[in-house]
Amino acid sequence: MPLRSAPLPRMAGHLSFMRAQTKAICDVRPDDLAVLGVPFEDTGAPHAGQSLAPRALRETSVYFGWHANPQFSHPVDIDARQDISTDGLHERLCDLGDISLGSEDAVHAALRAAASQINNTGACAVILGGSDHLSETVQSALPMCQTAQLGGKPRDAGDFHIAPLSDGTIPTQTSNTAMQLIELTHWRDASRPLFVRFDLSVFETSLSALCDQPRLGGCDLDTVSHWLSALGQLDVSAIMLTGLNPNRPGMGVVKVGQRLMVTALLAFIYARLGFGIAPPTRQISKESVTT
Amino acid sequence: MTAAISTSHPPLSQPGYRLFDGPLRCVGDVSVGQIGVVGMPSDWTHSSRLGTRFGPDALRRATTLLQSIRPQGASVDPDTSRRTVPAIDWLVDCGDAEITAQDVDATTQAIAAMTEGLSAAGAIPLALGGDHYNSFPACLGYSRGLAKRAPNARFGYIQIDGHLDFSDRLGAWGSLNHATNARRISELPNIDVSNMVWVGIAGWVDGGDLVLIEEQGGKVFSASDVHKLGPVEVMRQALAHAMQGCDELYLSIDIDAMDAGYLPGTGSIVHSGITPRQYYDLLDGLTDAPLGGLDIVEVSPPLDPSERTEFLAAEMLFQILRRFRTCSVTAQ
Numbered sequence: 315m316p317l318r319s320a321p322l323p324r325m326a327g328h329l330s331f332m333r334a335q336t337k338a339i340c341d342v343r344p345d346d347l348a349v350l351g352v353p354f355e356d357t358g359a360p361h362a363g364q365s366l367a368p369r370a371l372r373e374t375s376v377y378f379g380w381h382a383n384p385q386f387s388h389p390v391d392i393d394a395r396q397d398i399s400t401d402g403l404h405e406r407l408c409d410l411g412d413i414s415l416g417s418e419d420a421v422h423a424a425l426r427a428a429a430s431q432i433n434n435t436g437a438c439a440v441i442l443g444g445s446d447h448l449s450e451t452v453q454s455a456l457p458m459c460q461t462a463q464l465g466g467k468p469r470d471a472g473d474f475h476i477a478p479l480s481d482g483t484i485p486t487q488t489s490n491t492a493m494q495l496i497e498l499t500h501w502r503d504a505s506r507p508l509f510v511r512f513d514l515s516v517f518e519t520s521l522s523a524l525c526d527q528p529r530l531g532g533c534d535l536d537t538v539s540h541w542l543s544a545l546g547q548l549d550v551s552a553i554m555l556t557g558l559n560p561n562r563p564g565m566g567v568v569k570v571g572q573r574l575m576v577t578a579l580l581a582f583i584y585a586r587l588g589f590g591i592a593p594p595t596r597q598i599s600k601e602s603v604t605t
Numbered sequence: 606m607t608a609a610i611s612t613s614h615p616p617l618s619q620p621g622y623r624l625f626d627g628p629l630r631c632v633g634d635v636s637v638g639q640i641g642v643v644g645m646p647s648d649w650t651h652s653s654r655l656g657t658r659f660g661p662d663a664l665r666r667a668t669t670l671l672q673s674i675r676p677q678g679a680s681v682d683p684d685t686s687r688r689t690v691p692a693i694d695w696l697v698d699c700g701d702a703e704i705t706a707q708d709v710d711a712t713t714q715a716i717a718a719m720t721e722g723l724s725a726a727g728a729i730p731l732a733l734g735g736d737h738y739n740s741f742p743a744c745l746g747y748s749r750g751l752a753k754r755a756p757n758a759r760f761g762y763i764q765i766d767g768h769l770d771f772s773d774r775l776g777a778w779g780s781l782n783h784a785t786n787a788r789r790i791s792e793l794p795n796i797d798v799s800n801m802v803w804v805g806i807a808g809w810v811d812g813g814d815l816v817l818i819e820e821q822g823g824k825v826f827s828a829s830d831v832h833k834l835g836p837v838e839v840m841r842q843a844l845a846h847a848m849q850g851c852d853e854l855y856l857s858i859d860i861d862a863m864d865a866g867y868l869p870g871t872g873s874i875v876h877s878g879i880t881p882r883q884y885y886d887l888l889d890g891l892t893d894a895p896l897g898g899l900d901i902v903e904v905s906p907p908l909d910p911s912e913r914t915e916f917l918a919a920e921m922l923f924q925i926l927r928r929f930r931t932c933s934v935t936a937q
Contacts, residue, residue: 377653378809385774387813392806393829521866521876535876567908569654570865573874577808 330409331440332375333382337408339428344436347586350428351412352444354421359445360526363561367572368412368442370560374572378580381407393536398589406587422451429455429552433507438586439552440579446527446556449511456551459509460502464541465516465532465557474501476541477516477533491537495544507551510582512542514557517574524571526559535574539581546585553582622665624733624922625930626672627692632719635697637727640929643719643743644701647712648905650738650782652775654872660904660915661701661733667919687931695929696731699723709738709781717746724750724898731926734902736872737770740857741786747855747898748793760897761800761847762790765887766859767807767875769825771814783872783903787857791823798823800851802843804887805831805862807877828862828877836883840890853897858888858925860918861903868917870909881917888924899925 330336331349342348351368380386381403389398410432413424425441429452432439441452446466453461461473468478476494502508514525518532533541545553558571623629624642635641644661651657672692675682682689702719705711716739720730724747732743744762751758764770764787771791775784791798799822807828818825824846826839834842847854863884865874904918923930 380809380811383776385772385776386811387816388811389809390812390815392808392810392815392825392827397812398809518866521864534878536878564910567910568869570869570874570876573865574876577876580809 329369329372329376331372331442332403332407333379334407334409335404337410339410339431342408342410342432342435342437345406346435346437347407347440347583348432348437349407349409349440349442350432351442352421352425352448353412354415354418354443354448355445356418356447358447359559361559361562363559364443364445364526364557366560367444367555367558370558370569370572371442371555371576372409374569374576378576398584400584400589403587403589407583422448425451426455433551438550440583441552441554443554443556446513449554449556452552452554453509453511456507456509459507459551461509461511462498462545463511464513464538465529466511466513466527474498479515479527479529491540498544502548504549507549508545509551510542510545510553512553512555512575512579512582514555514571514575522571522574523565523568524559524562525557526562527557535578538574538578542578542582543585546582550586553579555579622662622669623698624665624668624731625692625696626669627696627698629700630697632699632722633726635699635723635726635728639728640696640731640926641720641723641728642696642698643716643723643730643732645704645716645732645735645739645743645900645902646701647704647706647734647739648736648872649707649712650709650778651736651872652778652782652784654905654908656870656905656907657734657736657872657903658704659906660735660902663904663906663915664733664901664919664922665698667915668922671916671919671923681934682931685927685931686934687927688934690930690932692930696926697728712739713742713745713781716742717749720744720746720898721750721753722746725753726750727754729896730898731922732898732900732902734900734904737766737783737857737859737902738781738786740859740900740902741781741789743900744790744855744857744898745793748795751853751897752795755852758852759795759797759800759850760853760855761802761849761851762787762796762855762857763802763804763843763847763891764857764859765804765862765884766857767805767828767861767877768859768873769803769806769810769814769818770859771818772811790855796855797821800847800849802826802847804839804843805877805879805884807862807875807879828875828879831879831883831887836886837890840887844891844894848895852895854891854894855897856891856894856899856925858899858901858921859903860901860914860921863917868909868914870905870907870912870914871903872905872908873903881920884921885924888921889927891925892927
């Protein structure tokens with residue numbers, strides 16, 4: 315059972331993602347969504363504070379802990395007028411806590427081991443970063459995965475890039491989401507699982523000042539939610555959130571970055587668990603992108 | 606040894622700011638048809654991020670500063686081609702209600718007593734929050750005042766908000782908090798849920814609350830509706846729905862309906878995509894509505910180091926009060 319959020323005030327009690335049950339990594343089951351925090355930042359970041367992101371994301375997520383609050387009914391996406399039954403959420407969403415901090419090498423090794431272990435159980439890891447560089451570590455732990463990346467700097471031309479930060483090496487893609495979804499189905503190799511990198515820089519800068527890599531011409535929340543809902547219906551081994559710096563100078567009290575990320579992530583979680591859409595499946599032949 | 610310090614300055618007639626730099630008077634001194642301002646510096650009934658207790662002061666400061674850079678006296682307002690009217694002619698700031706920290710009943714009655722006095726006298730109470738719970742005592746007093754002034758009158762209700770606030774209870778806060786204010790208002794004797802309209806609701810809402818509203822005839826316009834239909838059309842429909850069989854309108858302005866990218870200084874942020882221009886157009890749609898009372902809530906200056914939130918909120922007041930602060934160029 316989940317940790318109850320009511321009548322517990324949001325800022326009180328044990329903090330877990332969306333008030334989910336906590337688990338040891340060895341207890342993760344197939345088809346679980348296993349949340350893992352990596353409160354680590356590298357010294358190359360332009361501002362200190364990315365290590366505070368996992369806690370900030372968890373704090374914001376408690377707002378969406380419907381399944382753990384007996385005083386709420388069920389969530390409705392007011393834009394789509396779509397009811398979501400979250401009855402099974404507490405059985406499949408779990409929080410594993412944070413990677414223990416040590417030397418940089420030790421953190422990378424622990425993250426690599428954890429991502430690999432979660433993947434081997436058949437669960438999907440939801441990794442809360444942290445530095446963008448850590449997503450390369452996760453990628454190395456999941457060598458069989460294709461990588462789809464929202465925002466951030468392109469690393470590999472073979473990955474699928476959605477609104478990347480431009481560095482001149484990756485051709486500019488169309489901003490037409492429908493066209494890009496078709497491109498995704500062509501790019502996708504359904505025999506391989508997917509790793510999703512979700513960097514805060516995918517959003518338009520004016521929506522959030524909490525990103526160390528601000529960019530103009532980014533996506534709005536609807537577009538990012540749409541993408542994450544589509545990706546959540548695929549065979550995803552891990553999704554990693556990066557780029558949030560809750561401690562940007564002078565902006566410590568402005569929490570719009572974590573709210574943006576968690577709101578969009580909710581679309582992924584609901585899609586991954588099959589709420590409101592056809593249940594996702596790990597069987598290759600049935601994989602499809604529902605938009 | 607510390608030397609004695611002497612200072613000399615002109616006497617301060619009214620220290621501090623008043624809304625629109627208007628006069629500071631008692632509730633009993635407000636005339637029929639005037640706006641009577643009541644501050645509600647209370648955020649004890651918010652469940653997470655506090656700071657709205659500094660909202661009334663911030664709104665007073667921001668409106669006064671904005672007023673000072675706008676045409677004054679008999680000038681013509683460039684936005685409306687109408688003549689500006691000095692605040693002293695249409696608005697009285699009655700100061701703040703007595704807030705008793707952590708005693709929600711005492712605070713409720715103190716706020717309601719002020720708005721009741723204004724409403725019963727035929728003035729229009731404008732309550733400055735505070736978190737959104739305080740909208741309930743403000744409307745409670747308005748409702749009581751309306752019942753005294755016109756026993757058979759009924760009022761419609763429009764809430765511009767990112768959230769429904771229609772829960773019956775919220776965790777440790779029980780039934781009186783910033784998530785239940787609209788529910789409590791719906792229980793007042795001279796309003797019906799079928800005359801309640803929500804505008805700007807965003808993201809995920811509680812399904813049970815939504816069903817309860819719509820089953821009883823209430824109307825909900827989402828932020829997407831504002832984008833698709835346009836703010837002018839949404840507010841036209843909202844006003845028509847709210848005013849069916851009603852004599853007056855009570856308007857609750859929760860600033861958090863505006864996208865948090867523009868307006869981060871509020872307790873419960875949403876990413877609605879509603880821009881400042883859209884929000885002001887929504888309010889423009891109510892310029893000629895039969896306003897009986899209104900409130901503006903959830904301005905939390907400590908949560909926005911840039912201070913733009915309080916100025917965006919002040920501009921909302923400039924929009925909704927246009928009918929009062931300007932007059933036709935031919936008017937005497």
